Amino acid sequence: MNKSEEHEHQLPGExxxxxxxxxxxxxTLVELLVTYIPVIKIPLLLALAATxxxxxxxxxxxxxxxxxxxxxxxxxxxxIGLLIMIIIQPLATIVx
Amino acid sequence: xxxxxxxxxxxxxxxxxxxxxxxxxxxxHEAESSTENRKFAMWLFLxxxxxxxxxxxxxxxxxxxxxxxxxxVLNIPLTSLNTFLLLASSFTVVRALAAIQINDRTKFLRSxxxxxxxxxxxxxIQMIEYSNLGHEGLTLSGSPTDPKSIFGxxxxxxxxxxxxxxxxxxxxxxxxxxGAFNGKFTQEDHFGVEFYGxxxxxxxxxxxxxFSVVYLI
Numbered sequence: 001m002n003k004s005e006e007h008e009h010q011l012p013g014e015x016x017x018x019x020x021x022x023x024x025x026x027x028t029l030v031e032l033l034v035t036y037i038p039v040i041k042i043p044l045l046l047a048l049a050a051t052x053x054x055x056x057x058x059x060x061x062x063x064x065x066x067x068x069x070x071x072x073x074x075x076x077x078x079x080i081g082l083l084i085m086i087i088i089q090p091l092a093t094i095v096x
Numbered sequence: 097x098x099x100x101x102x103x104x105x106x107x108x109x110x111x112x113x114x115x116x117x118x119x120x121x122x123x124x125h126e127a128e129s130s131t132e133n134r135k136f137a138m139w140l141f142l143x144x145x146x147x148x149x150x151x152x153x154x155x156x157x158x159x160x161x162x163x164x165x166x167x168x169v170l171n172i173p174l175t176s177l178n179t180f181l182l183l184a185s186s187f188t189v190v191r192a193l194a195a196i197q198i199n200d201r202t203k204f205l206r207s208x209x210x211x212x213x214x215x216x217x218x219x220x221i222q223m224i225e226y227s228n229l230g231h232e233g234l235t236l237s238g239s240p241t242d243p244k245s246i247f248g249x250x251x252x253x254x255x256x257x258x259x260x261x262x263x264x265x266x267x268x269x270x271x272x273x274x275g276a277f278n279g280k281f282t283q284e285d286h287f288g289v290e291f292y293g294x295x296x297x298x299x300x301x302x303x304x305x306x307f308s309v310v311y312l313i
Contacts, residue, residue: 011197013194014190014191014194014195017187017190017191017194018187020187021183021184021186021187024183025180025183028176028179028180028183028307031307031308031312032172032176032312034312035172035312041313042313045308045312045313046308046309046313048308049304049305049307049308049309052304053301053304053305056186056297056300056301056304057297057301059190060186060187060189060190060293060297060300061293061294061297061298062290066135067132067136069136070135070136070139073136073139073140073142073143074139074142074143074146076143077143077144077146077147077150078146080147080150081146081147081149081150081151081153082150084147084150084151084154085150085153085154085157088151088154088155088158089154089157089158089161092155092158
C-alpha cells in the first residue's frame with residue numbers, strides 16, 4: 001500500500017463529516033446566543049469562530065491527515081495577519 | 097542444455113518483472129509527489145489569500161472603531177441564514193468527495209449540484225442584503241478621508257471580495273460537475289475534487305471569521 005492509498009484510508013467518512021457539520025451549526029447557534037451576553041462577549045465570539053474555522057480546516061480540508069508542512073503554511077500567515085490587524089489600527093490613525 | 101536455456105529464460109523473465117515492479121513503484125511515487133506538490137501549491141495560494149483578507153479585515157475594524165454606530169444597520173438574521181447555507185455547502189463538498197471515493201456517482205453529482213445551488217443562494221441573499229443596506233444609507237461611495245464613508249468602504253470591500261470568491265467557487269463547482277458528468281473523476285483518480293474542495297472550504301473559513309468579526313461583534 002502506497003502513502004497515497006494510506007492517506008485515502010485515513011480520511012473520514014460521511015458520518016464524521018456530518019457530525020462536524022452538526023457541531024458547526026450548533027456552534028453558530030451558540031454564537032448567536034452569546035451576542036445577548038453583556039460581558040466577555042468579544043473573547044467568546046472570537047474563540048467560537050476560531051474553533052469553527054479550525055474544525056473546517058482539520059476535518060473538511062484534511063489538515064489533520066496531511067503533512068505538518070501544510071499546517072505551518074497556514075499558521076504562519078494567520079499569525080502575520082493577526083499582527084497586521086493589530087498594527088494597522090494605530091498606524092491608520094497616525095496617517096489620517 | 098535445454099535446462100540451462102530454460103533457467104536463463106526464467107532469470108530474464110524475473111528480471112523483466114523486477115524492472116516493471118521498480119518502474120511501477122517509481123511511477124506511483126512520482127504521482128504521489130506530484131499530488132503532494134499541487135496540494136502544497138494550493139496551501140501557499142491560500143496563505144496569500146489569508147494575508148489579503150487579513151488586511152481587508154484590518155481596514156474594516158478601523159472603520160468600525162471610527163463609526164461604531166453604523167454596525168446597527170447590519171442584518172444579523174439574514175446573514176445567519178447565509179452562514180448556515182455556506183456551512184451546509186462545505187458539507188456537500190466533502191459528501192461529494194466521500195461519494196466518489198466509494199464510486200457512488202449519483203450522490204457525487206447530486207452533492208456537487210447542491211453545492212452550486214447553496215453558493216448561488218448565498219450570493220442572492222448577499223445582493224438582497226446590499227440592496228437593503230443601500231436603502232439604509234450605507235454605501236461604498238465617498239472619500240476615504242471622509243469619516244462617514246470609512247465603515248461602508250471597509251464593510252463592502254471585505255464582504256464583496258468574499259462574495260467574488262464564492263462566485264469563482266460556483267464557476268469551479270460547475271466545472272467539476274461538468275467533468276464528473278462526463279466521467280472525468282473515478283474512485284482511484286479524484287484529486288481534482290479534493291483540490292477544488294480546499295478552495296471552497298477556505299471560502300467557508302473566511303466567512304466564519306467575517307460573520308463573527310463583522311456581524312456579531
